[in-house]
Amino acid sequence: MNAVGIDVSKGKSMVAALRPMGEVALLPQEFLHTAPGLDQMAHAILALGEDTRVVMEATGRYHEPVAAALSAYGIYVCILNPLYIKQSGAGSIRKVKTDKADSLKIAKYGLDNWVDLREHTAMDTIRQQLKLCSRQYNIYMKTEVSLQNNLISLTDKTFPGVNELFSSPARADGHQKWIDFVMTFWHCDCVFRISEKAFTARYEKWCKRKGYHFRAEKAAEIYAQSCELFVTLPKDDNTKLLITTAAQQLLAGKMTLAALRAEMTRLAQQLPEYDTVRAMYGVGETTAAQLMAEIGDVRRFPRRSSIVAFAGVDPAITQSGKHEVQSTATTKRGSPHLRKTLYHIVCTYLRKSPEDEPVYQFLDKKRGEGKPYFVYMTAAQNKFLRIYYARVKECLEAFDTQQNTVQD
Numbered sequence: 001m002n003a004v005g006i007d008v009s010k011g012k013s014m015v016a017a018l019r020p021m022g023e024v025a026l027l028p029q030e031f032l033h034t035a036p037g038l039d040q041m042a043h044a045i046l047a048l049g050e051d052t053r054v055v056m057e058a059t060g061r062y063h064e065p066v067a068a069a070l071s072a073y074g075i076y077v078c079i080l081n082p083l084y085i086k087q088s089g090a091g092s093i094r095k096v097k098t099d100k101a102d103s104l105k106i107a108k109y110g111l112d113n114w115v116d117l118r119e120h121t122a123m124d125t126i127r128q129q130l131k132l133c134s135r136q137y138n139i140y141m142k143t144e145v146s147l148q149n150n151l152i153s154l155t156d157k158t159f160p161g162v163n164e165l166f167s168s169p170a171r172a173d174g175h176q177k178w179i180d181f182v183m184t185f186w187h188c189d190c191v192f193r194i195s196e197k198a199f200t201a202r203y204e205k206w207c208k209r210k211g212y213h214f215r216a217e218k219a220a221e222i223y224a225q226s227c228e229l230f231v232t233l234p235k236d237d238n239t240k241l242l243i244t245t246a247a248q249q250l251l252a253g254k255m256t257l258a259a260l261r262a263e264m265t266r267l268a269q270q271l272p273e274y275d276t277v278r279a280m281y282g283v284g285e286t287t288a289a290q291l292m293a294e295i296g297d298v299r300r301f302p303r304r305s306s307i308v309a310f311a312g313v314d315p316a317i318t319q320s321g322k323h324e325v326q327s328t329a330t331t332k333r334g335s336p337h338l339r340k341t342l343y344h345i346v347c348t349y350l351r352k353s354p355e356d357e358p359v360y361q362f363l364d365k366k367r368g369e370g371k372p373y374f375v376y377m378t379a380a381q382n383k384f385l386r387i388y389y390a391r392v393k394e395c396l397e398a399f400d401t402q403q404n405t406v407q408d
Contacts, residue, residue: 001019002018002051003052003108003111004017004026004045004053004055005017007057007102011032012030012032012033013031014028014030014102015028015044017045018110020111024104028099029044030099033065033066038065038069039069041066042069045070045073045075046073052076053114054110055078055080055107055117056078056079057106059082076117077119078120085105085109118299123297126267126270127292131294133263133289133293134289134293134294137260141257143253147249151163151182151246151250154243157232158239161229163178170258172262174258177212179247179251180210180251181206182244183247184206186244188226188231191222192226192227200216203222204216268288268289268293272396273298273399274292277392280391281357282346283345287345291341291345291388294338298396299396304389311335311339312336312338345384346377346380349363350377363377
């Protein structure tokens with residue numbers, strides 16, 4: 001039994017190995033994250049013999065090349081939340097913080113929790129890719145909101161209210177009618193300086209070219225509104241550059257988001273719990289992918305309260321001696337991205353009021369008790385997560401049973 005602990009950092013890793021009774025099987029050694037360095041690391045671990053398991057912390061992106069290289073050699077790799085290692089203590093009251101000490105501490109954790117170490121699999125790689133896409137999606141969403149506000153601010157000076165002329169949502173490819181419209185009719189003078197008949201004909205050709213539905217009534221409405229507008233920027237090359245550039249940037253952002261949504265859905269559909277998650281009330285394609293990305297494999301949580309704590313939607317506990325606080329705020333120690341997704345899902349319950357759904361029934365009960373808005377919304381998120389945990393865990397266990405049966 002060889003427990004290998006790897007302390008991963010940027011560009012290099014410290015590797016050590018322990019056997020039962022504290023025997024050091026491999027003194028701490030440093031390996032670079034280069035192709036030769038990772039090969040040397042793999043051969044050093046393979047030289048320890050069979051029944052060897054590697055334990056490392058999830059350190060953002062730095063652990064990924066190490067895990068991939070060792071897995072390619074057929075080495076058993078387990079990736080853990082750093083909090084587990086931190087809380088293990090390593091049996092010492094001295095404060096020692098070095099790469100060598102940390103690698104031995106991780107190896108000791110591997111020995112102490114040998115039977116609970118779960119191997120990193122190809123499915124875990126899909127989950128990592130999904131999480132990365134989800135995080136990038138969140139970043140681009142913030143950028144898209146900023147770009148949209150910027151374009152609306154500019155068009156308020158050249159074509160006020162143009163963003164409200166069309167109610168069409170964004171298409172699957174990211175294009176949205178009002179943005180494409182602004183690219184061509186970037187100033188109200190582009191509309192009312194020609195006759196209504198000429199504009200209608202031009203608008204009809206534009207709709208056909210861009211693949212949008214044409215209605216003569218809408219053309220008349222746009223023309224009538226443009227004749228009544230007062231603008232503050234002239235129709236010149238400078239204004240055209242500002243408007244069209246802002247519109248192009250926003251369109252590019254929306255197309256990026258559309259591509260990321262499609263990729264997130266593609267990755268999520270490869271995971272066995274996708275249909276189960278998608279079937280839950282209030283969960284759409286994008287929210288399903290985001291939930292699965294942030295939560296990962298639910299089996300890494302030993303109980304329902306663990307996943308609730310991970311999301312940070314559990315109430316904090318404050319008690320000392322005879323003093324105990326009865327009403328406390330939520331911990332908010334977990335993933336803010338997960339909490340945001342949960343909030344959007346619960347907002348759907350609040351908006352649609354599905355009487356037969358347990359989450360809504362619980363929300364309505366708390367609201368009926370006179371609880372404040374954020375209290376009953378958080379309570380509903382807590383309830384949703386507990387149901388999610390039970391359903392998805394059952395789904396994954398059934399999937400594993402089926403896979404084992406097929407292999408036998």
